[in-house]
Amino acid sequence: MNIDSREGSRITLQLLKRGLITREPVIHNGRRTYKLYAIKRYDITIKVNLDTVRDIPCFTCKFFNRCGRGNFYDPRTCKFLTDWLLRVTGNGGAGKPKMFARES
Numbered sequence: 001m002n003i004d005s006r007e008g009s010r011i012t013l014q015l016l017k018r019g020l021i022t023r024e025p026v027i028h029n030g031r032r033t034y035k036l037y038a039i040k041r042y043d044i045t046i047k048v049n050l051d052t053v054r055d056i057p058c059f060t061c062k063f064f065n066r067c068g069r070g071n072f073y074d075p076r077t078c079k080f081l082t083d084w085l086l087r088v089t090g091n092g093g094a095g096k097p098k099m100f101a102r103e104s
Contacts, residue, residue, distance in 0.1 A: 012034075012036065015036075019039060020038065020039055021036050021037060021038055021039060022036075022037050022039060023035065023036050023037070024037065055084065055088070056081075056084065057078075057080040057081055057083075057084050058075070058081065061080065
């Protein structure tokens with residue numbers, strides 16, 4: 001890792017303060033040192049609502065991995081994406097979608 005013991009001690013103290021590790025005093029080759037253990041955290045719960053993006057055609061598109069700006073499959077010219085945008089904006093083909101139109 002290319003760090004000295006001073007830097008290792010600083011990093012260890014930061015991890016201890018954040019509650020990410022614990023340390024246990026041990027004797028190794030006749031010297032006092034610490035054995036470090038990562039604290040497993042299972043109490044993290046992330047709730048994500050995917051309703052707003054569930055219908056985006058990109059997630060089920062067979063060309064997703066080959067799609068990108070300037071590629072043969074380009075989001076700027078994708079019929080599936082364009083049709084979906086027109087449908088969700090309520091603008092069935094009448095000019096710019098409402099979400100992109102300037103408000104007067």
